Amino acid sequence: MAAHSRGHPAMRERGFSPAGTSPYWWIRPCAGSILFLSLLFLFLFTAAAASAAAPEEEKFTEELLLRPLPDRKALAYFHFRSSAPPAASVGRHHHLFPKAISQLVKKYHISELELSFTQGRWNYEQWGGFDPMSTNNAKPPGVELWGFKLNEGNLRYGALPREAVCTENLTPWLKLLPYRDKAGIASLLYRPSIYKGYYHSQKLKLRSSQSLGIILDQTLTVVLQPNTVSGEQLHSNHGQLQPNWSMRHLFNRKLSGKCLVSKSSRVFIEVDKGIVDNVNKSGSDLSWSNEFFVLSNSPDKLIKGQNHVEIQSSFLYVYDASNYTEEKPLDVGITWKLPLVWTCTPSPFHASRFLMGSGNERGSIALSFMSTNLHKQISGSPTDCSIKAVIFQVVPWYVKVYYHSLEIFIDGSRKTVSEVVDKIHVIPSEDKLLPGTLEMLLRFPCSMQSGTLTLDFDRGFLHIDEYPPDANQGFDIPSALVSFPEFSSARSYPEIDPVLGSPLLENFQEDSVVKSYTEVLLVPLTTPDFSMPYNVITFTCTVLALYFGSLLNALRRRIGEEERELKKTVVILKKWQLLASILYRKFVDELF
């Protein structure tokens, strides 16, 4: 929280300000030595940087990818890339590239930054957990920020799990585009449609280096429910046709040509490996019109995608938006002919996290891994193999985690930590200053069906000033990130023409590890009724004062003593009276 103001004001200026949430920002450096994730990210980005040639001039590209999902929904992925050449060549002036971003990069020496605003949860079981889409664009609910500064090996991480994402977050994001949402693919962003979806994640990813200049990727991932004809939403797909949809169905808009300044403007329709397998099995070829489905327009190009482990994974139908105009808009869609059931490739383990225990004193965090038996499909199940998993978890200070209480259960039996954990790196939390960070490199046996890690914690007490608004809802523990470094979600497109120059596909080709986020947790802490102390204090003080006052009075009274005292005083009084009378008499005698 101390570091919160460091990189932040500039973001605020650009309108990324999350309202009233500052206590939740944890931007903090993590020590570099054994930080797997930072290494991992560095690796990722340098690989990407190497693949992209340094641009000569400022460039803008826009792309959209649409994909049917197994649970009768559709995924839309908008990808906009703006790039600026190294600062030395152009000075301070920009034609297309948003000036605010370049100022930000210069002022804070950002080498990499990723900021995402997400609403809803990515469904790893239904929508996949092994493809570039889920690895790069499935984000935890709320706001998340990753960042690296130049000349600093440290990773900075922040999360705001409670941030509600709305159009007010979209507007500043759109401002970074040269034409906002007035032209090109961005014009499809009809607010009521895109905010009606099941998942909504807008992201801003920034990379800069001396040789590369600045590359800004803006992506928006939405999962939408196509409106079916009858208006009834069917969820199961047993014997039912998938819903037909087109751009107009999904966005209530058609695409009328490209954005004038964009270098390339493409629309992809991707069909999953599941569909491809089904179609191949039936013996027909994957043209845009086959026996399972028909696309409404004939594509300009067809690209086969490959996975790291499989021969063929997905198919891409490419449409060039520059071929379409206002008069002849593009309204590409999919019409199903036969019912089709398929599943997306899951990640090796399905990770979920939950709280254990009850009461306001202590509890446990449990991270459970359920095998999806992916390794059997991939490597044919050698029994003595193992799968690596990395856990990265930030826990706010008021949840006082006892890291030594780590317990690991695999398939119902307790394992010692050394059996499973290869490396562990803990930064304990400091009260009111620093959240705790836990990173672990685990090695699970391939045969594991279910594994669970538990960590005990105490619920802290907060000072009255530290309670956020709506404290009675509970406090959030941001999502943990689980990654599987041995699995890469990268796709390769062997037939692709390097001249095609599609940043979206470039991103898909990047070597990124399979990772997934767990649920956000809500920890109910003891929350005072803020109006109550006054009542309680006045009430109890009155009662106590009355009770103890009278009781003490009664206890310390000694009636015998008092009587004696009384007698004494009477004697003294009498003496005084006597004296007074004598004096009086004398006085009177003197007078008269």
Next chain:
Amino acid sequence: MEYIVGLLCRSGSANPLFSTEDAIEANRFMKGIEAVAGDSRGVIGMANFIAQQIEALGAEVCYHKFLPHSKNFHPLKFFTSMTNDIAVQPNGTATNFGINTIGIVRAPRGDGKEAIVLVTPYNSQRVQSNELLSLALGFSVFSLLSQAAWLSKDVVWLSADSQFGEYAAVSAWLNQYHNPVFLSHSVVLHTKMYGANHIYDGNSEKTEVTAFKRAGTMAAALIFKVGETRRYSDRDSVMIYAEASNGQMPNLDLLNVVHYLAVHRQGFRVNIAAFSSLLSSAWLRVIAEILHTLGSVLRKINPDWKLDIAVPDYVEGTANLANSMYNQALGVPTGSHGAFRDYQVDAVSLEFSPTFHVKNENAKSLFLLRGGRLIEGVSRSVNNLLEKFHQSFFLYFLTAPSKFISVGVYMIPFALLLAPLPIVAAALADGSRSMEKTVDKLIDNGKADDIADILQSKGGSWKWLRAAKVLLVIQLWAVLVSLLPYYITQIPDATPMQSALIWAVLSIVVLISLSVLFGSPYSAGVEWKLLKATMITSISIGLGLMSIINFATAQLGALIVIPMCLFSRPLKASGMNFLPRAVLLASNIAFAVLGFPPAALLIMKGVSKGSWSWTIDVGDFWVWMEFLWEWSSATYLYLFLVHLPCWLLCILVLLHPCRQSESKMKQE
């Protein structure tokens, strides 16, 4: 509170979305499950059917298998036994188990941090049409919520297999939810037993269905079931049950929401449980008449005083209040909502009593429509809450579904009852000292020949220590008596009657041996006034402690114990006129009889059942005590650690020989 209630009601009063189509859906579900229930597959068949229906909605589904657990009295795990047992690990051979089926709707745009729980219990072994109707109701609401775009909290629908009792099913599930045991092969076993071949045909991916699934922190829970048809009533009614263990109540706002939506939106008649005997009792009616007349007179004096409560209202309110107090004081939950309260989740049980015949399709559809809208409304209200229910009452007695007595009001009589105790104790102690003073005076006057003798009998100012010793011995006895049942339950095949007798005999044996060991209370020469003072001190401490744990128990207990203590006076004590002494004696004996727990039970039974049949069954007391410790009710502890020693001390005071004072008088 007003604000929150207003907010809730407004949110719940949005036009309900539950339509006739959902009622038709419920009917369809009901037909399906009727067919399955008639089938021979039993437990698994019904669970399968429910799971398939949930799957068809696109919601997540999982099973939870549990074994019945026998509740044993274990003194060392008195308060913890309810939550930490049930490591239900069927070792493959167990055949008698229950299966809960859990459906989870993930809120489309929610973050999954919180969940609303809906529970419909059904007995999979002995299926009744009204239970099927409640399942159908639950399913239709769940199906509606699975399509709702406005959800912000996940919805969990638990169809609890209540063949071992509703509470057992719900509490087993909650235990698995909150305190899972990882040291077992539960998951693997589940997969094997109800894997792809059993429940799902075809898709091999479905093995993971059997893994236990969770949603976030529970915001509130609503348990609803359709009870027996009542044909004599004009309107469908809803019975609300809210009392959880040790007199804990859910937040009042939850009750208010349910009541508001049920009465003002759906036109149900809402009831809470009442003592039926009080409803028809003549003396209560007479009191009500008198109060009504008084009230109307007062109203004539000042029209602003609205004290003239209608007679039926008064009678009903009193019966409800008595039941509410009784249930809270007993400390035993009145339904499966009690299991939620153990995990600090606000929960309330609704029991619908329809007025139609189950075969009447039209009436059934209408009932489903209204019931569905009520549950939808409550879910919606809870869903719209940003925070938990708070800043409202959770310490209250209900006099009607919409009327309550808050802690601020009912604390006053208790405080007034308790307040004189320390004063009386002090006065008694002082009184006994003043008696010593007379002895002192004698010494001062130099009349006494053998001063040493008198000093010995006086014992100095530390005389109260003897009384304290008596008190401690009796407390020790009480602790031993309260622990005895643990050993008695080990005796195999004992009838309640036998157990109770063994208990009584053992208690007396222990008492005698203790008095032999530490000396009889009278032989030490304890003055009765000091004994009474110590007793009053201990009872005020005991009641004060109990009022923190279970206020209703403390309050009801105070009504019996405090007069018993205050009136107690040795039968042989002299120094009073005949009439007051006779009255005091009579009341002493009456209180001594009333204060004896088995006698109190008998009276309680008489009041609750309304049948004043004075057949004494000793076994009943054992059964009642068993009931209390099975539910870990603190009332058991109160009875044996506070009430029983106090009663025994009262008896000791009553039978006090009063020799000492007489001897002193003689000396004088």
